[in-house]
Amino acid sequence: MKIAIVCYPTFGGSGVVATELGLELARRGHEVHFITYSQPVRLALLNPNIHYHEVHVPEYPLFHYQPYELALSSKLVDMVKLHKIEVLHVHYAIPHAYAGYMAKQMLKSEGIKLPMITTLHGTDITLVGNHPFYKPAVTFSINKSDYVTSVSQSLKEETYRLFDVKKEIEVIPNFIEIDKNKIDENSSCHRSLMATQDQKIITHISNFRKVKRIPDVIKIFNEIQKQIPSKLMMVGEGPEREIAERMCDDLKINDKVIFFGNSNEIDKILSYSDLFLLPSETESFGLAALEAMACGVPVISSNSGGLPEVNKQGYSGYLSDVGDVEDMAQHAISILSDDAELLKFKKNALALAKEFDILKIMPLYENLYLRAIEKYK
Numbered sequence: 108m109k110i111a112i113v114c115y116p117t118f119g120g121s122g123v124v125a126t127e128l129g130l131e132l133a134r135r136g137h138e139v140h141f142i143t144y145s146q147p148v149r150l151a152l153l154n155p156n157i158h159y160h161e162v163h164v165p166e167y168p169l170f171h172y173q174p175y176e177l178a179l180s181s182k183l184v185d186m187v188k189l190h191k192i193e194v195l196h197v198h199y200a201i202p203h204a205y206a207g208y209m210a211k212q213m214l215k216s217e218g219i220k221l222p223m224i225t226t227l228h229g230t231d232i233t234l235v236g237n238h239p240f241y242k243p244a245v246t247f248s249i250n251k252s253d254y255v256t257s258v259s260q261s262l263k264e265e266t267y268r269l270f271d272v273k274k275e276i277e278v279i280p281n282f283i284e285i286d287k288n289k290i291d292e293n294s295s296c297h298r299s300l301m302a303t304q305d306q307k308i309i310t311h312i313s314n315f316r317k318v319k320r321i322p323d324v325i326k327i328f329n330e331i332q333k334q335i336p337s338k339l340m341m342v343g344e345g346p347e348r349e350i351a352e353r354m355c356d357d358l359k360i361n362d363k364v365i366f367f368g369n370s371n372e373i374d375k376i377l378s379y380s381d382l383f384l385l386p387s388e389t390e391s392f393g394l395a396a397l398e399a400m401a402c403g404v405p406v407i408s409s410n411s412g413g414l415p416e417v418n419k420q421g422y423s424g425y426l427s428d429v430g431d432v433e434d435m436a437q438h439a440i441s442i443l444s445d446d447a448e449l450l451k452f453k454k455n456a457l458a459l460a461k462e463f464d465i466l467k468i469m470p471l472y473e474n475l476y477l478r479a480i481e482k483y484k
């Protein structure tokens with residue numbers, strides 16, 4: 108199949124999912140065209156089936172806001188015609204589903220039929236898309252998609268609750284390539300760079316936005332380190348980083364916390380980790396938690412959104428109410444203070460992650476593409 112993928116090329120979860128999906132489709136022999144404003148961070152262009160087309164938005168002094176949707180839909184029309192693309196898969200409703208629909212209509216006027224699949228990822232529904240300024244356009248473009256998927260049952264229910272969506276939403280969860288997350292002894296990332304042998308390694312990875320409740324991460328770690336020799340790895344970049352750094356200063360724990368910024372070595376950092384913290388306000392799925400579990404790292408998370416679909420209470424980790432840092436810290440300490448218990452949780456986390464193996468999830472997408480192409484034949 109010839110598939111076009113539109114996504115955000117940044118470190119965010121939706122871009123990661125879209126990129127890993129495209130890479131696996133290419134490995135399976137499909138021709139994949141990424142169409143976005145810069146090269147997705149995890150995209151390696153070494154596969155002859157992978158193509159990347161950059162969307163340029165020409166600067167013009169009249170424009171206070173650059174019309175990205177317009178440039179994207181024009182690029183889509185050109186690429187679909189040039190490469191005979193059979194199906195369009197847009198990730199994140201805003202503005203991709205809207206731009207995709209415009210491209211579809213332009214192509215239709217030239218007699219070209221292009222099925223469009225929209226995958227809802229989370230904040231496009233729960234935070235941004237729900238804003239009254241966007242809501243009519245988001246509702247319209249979801250309803251006009253040929254097929255709609257969401258990354259969890261929870262997000263599907265949220266979409267129906269918040270929007271007047273008539274379309275059937277299919278749940279296709281986030282996935283993980285299990286074998287990729289093995290410790291590479293040749294890597295420059297060694298455990299000794301992070302902690303001493305007697306210290307436990309605790310990790311948080313996110314885009315450091317408010318929704319991630321970064322101050323809770325620091326508070327939980329502060330309680331843990333009072334009882335367990337440990338270090339905290341803070342991986343990612345975003346507006347809450349400064350607050351977190353200041354908190355570490357105030358609590359006098361900055362020698363126990365490493366801020367990495369954005370990293371391409373997260374699988375290595377995770378492979379050395381003993382525990383993962385994700386106390387988010389909401390999380391449609393929690394890809395970062397799954398990435399941790401795939402490295403055999405138990406997860407202490409909040410119980411909001413789709414997190415209970417990924418992290419299982421008392422098995423792969425623990426889930427607490429949003430903001431209950433005391434409960435989260437207690438659970439963390441209970442896992443970390445007993446080596447046998449920690450080992451059990453690590454094994455369980457890996458076993459659960461295997462349920463989301465890319466090889467199990469990929470046929471769901473391939474089947475969807477086939478159905479979408481068939482629809483217009």
Ligand code: GMT
Nearest residue numbers: 119120121228229230390391392393394
């Ligand atoms: O978590 C973020 O803020 C990034 C965001 C994104 O759209 O890139 O992640 C969302 O999509 C991921 C992939 O489907 C999900 O695993 C994340 O849970 C979801 N984030 C939220 O719902 C906050």
